[in-house]
Amino acid sequence: MSRNDILSSLKKKVAPYEQINEKSSLFQLVNTLVPLIALWYAAYLSLAVSYWLTLPITILASGFVVRTFIIFHDCGHQSFFKSRRANDILGTITGVITLCPYIQWKNTHAIHHATSSNLDKRGTGDMWVLTVEEYAQASFWTRAAYRVYRNPFTMFVAGPIYVFLFSYRFNRKGAKRKEKLNTYLTNISIVTLYALLCWAVGWQAFVLIQAPIFFVSGMLGIWLFYVQHQFEESYFEHDEEWSYVNAAVEGSSYYKLPKPLQWITGNIGFHHVHHLSPKVPNYNLEKAHNATPPLQKATTITIGTSLKSLRFRLWDEERKAFVGYSSVKRKVRLPDAAANRLITKPNVQGK
Numbered sequence: 331m332s333r334n335d336i337l338s339s340l341k342k343k344v345a346p347y348e349q350i351n352e353k354s355s356l357f358q359l360v361n362t363l364v365p366l367i368a369l370w371y372a373a374y375l376s377l378a379v380s381y382w383l384t385l386p387i388t389i390l391a392s393g394f395v396v397r398t399f400i401i402f403h404d405c406g407h408q409s410f411f412k413s414r415r416a417n418d419i420l421g422t423i424t425g426v427i428t429l430c431p432y433i434q435w436k437n438t439h440a441i442h443h444a445t446s447s448n449l450d451k452r453g454t455g456d457m458w459v460l461t462v463e464e465y466a467q468a469s470f471w472t473r474a475a476y477r478v479y480r481n482p483f484t485m486f487v488a489g490p491i492y493v494f495l496f497s498y499r500f501n502r503k504g505a506k507r508k509e510k511l512n513t514y515l516t517n518i519s520i521v522t523l524y525a526l527l528c529w530a531v532g533w534q535a536f537v538l539i540q541a542p543i544f545f546v547s548g549m550l551g552i553w554l555f556y557v558q559h560q561f562e563e564s565y566f567e568h569d570e571e572w573s574y575v576n577a578a579v580e581g582s583s584y585y586k587l588p589k590p591l592q593w594i595t596g597n598i599g600f601h602h603v604h605h606l607s608p609k610v611p612n613y614n615l616e617k618a619h620n621a622t623p624p625l626q627k628a629t630t631i632t633i634g635t636s637l638k639s640l641r642f643r644l645w646d647e648e649r650k651a652f653v654g655y656s657s658v659k660r661k662v663r664l665p666d667a668a669a670n671r672l673i674t675k676p677n678v679q680g681k
Contacts, residue, residue, distance in 0.1 A: 340625065341575060341606055343621075344603060344607045344622060344625075345607065347610045347615075347621075348607060348611075351613075352411060355410050355411060358401065358612075359401060362394055362401060363394075365394050366391060366395065366398060370539065373387040373388050374531050374539060377535055377539075385542060388539055392542070392543045392545075392546035392550065393547075393594040394594070395543060396594060397595065398427050399428045399547075400595065400596025400612050401420070401596070402421055402424035402435075403598075403612075404596075404612055405417040405420050405432070406421055406435060406436035406439055406440075408609070409612075422516065428494075429520060431512055431516040431517075432516065433512040434509050434513050435498070437509060438454055438455040438502070443605065443608055444574075446559065446581055446582070447566045447567065447572065447577035448572045448577070449566050457555070457556060457559075457560070458476065458479050458480070459560075459566075461566075461644060461645045461646070462644045485552060485556065486552055486553060487545075487549070489548070490548025490551070498516075499513075499517055524540075527540075550595075557583070557585060557636045558582055558583050558585055559581060559582060559583070560639050560642055561583050561639055561652070562651050564580070564651075564652060566645050566647070577605065579625065579628055582601040582628070583601055583629045583630070584599065584602055584626075584628045584631070585599035586599060586630050587599050587632075596612040597612045597613065597615040600616055602625060602628040603619050603625060643655050644658065
């Protein structure tokens with residue numbers, strides 16, 4: 331059997347794991363939301379003792395926000411409950427907790443799955459990636475903007491603020507009425523929830539608790555999305571050569587995390603399985619991976635090796651790998667010395 335035949339048969343092999351066990355879903359809902367609420371209240375009580383006690387509690391609570399997002403994510407794929415209506419209702423509720431408008435996110439995320447690693451269909455539901463050739467031919471201002479965007483501070487510190495507090499508050503251009511109404515409902519619900527919490531505990535206490543929860547969960551969420559597609563020997567092809575299965579298995583990593591982190595992140599580290607079959611509930615991802623030997627050959631990254639991805643900036647079509655800006659030096663010819671210094675300046679992040 332050829333390599334392409336093996337890859338094509340993988341989706342059929344994981345199909346049995348698409349079965350939804352609603353008891354498991356309900357149990358996951360309880361063991362996620364109840365601890366999140368309890369930790370938020372514990373953080374409030376700890377303010378009377380010391381903020382140094384509050385901070386570790388908020389960090390732990392942020393992990394449960396990430397876990398809540400995984401439930402929200404599964405609802406968007408209709409893989410949490412059997413009922414579409416139940417998924418949509420729970421997705422909207424958990425979207426308030428995670429600051430994500432459910433229908434807007436569901437629609438853009440569907441595009442991400444349908445176009446992931448396709449060089450001709452970038453721009454919706456993904457991160458900005460330029461090839462070496464595109465970067466070399468881009469204008470000075472495009473290169474400058476790209477460098478700002480790909481800077482770790484922008485992605486993981488400013489990124490959560492922009493994405494979750496601002497970008498998601500507005501409807502997409504061309505959004506349909508149902509999507510627009512869901513975004514409005516999410517925004518109103520967030521304001522109402524936060525107003526009630528401020529009334530209950532005081533706005534100062536609310537900010538001291540919610541701010542670190544927001545920042546840590548936001549950074550973790552963006553990091554997971556980033557690292558699971560941006561590893562050195564990933565997969566990118568133009569439309570005529572692009573394959574959905576290849577993009578899933580070769581363009582998504584297996585992020586091997588310690589068991590506690592695997593649990594708190596809802597098994598999303600098995601991202602290659604998820605992209606191969608988005609209908610697999612998060613609690614079945616590891617089972618599908620373990621039962622399908624070819625999937626075990628997916629690129630495996632750990633916390634240590636994943637940090638190398640911070641150096642990756644551009645996709646090299648010749649080498650079929652992510653590279654740093656140094657790879658483009660020979661191709662770029664800028665008209666002025668200042669622009670040339672932008673390209674050749676040493677980078678303290680290891681570029």
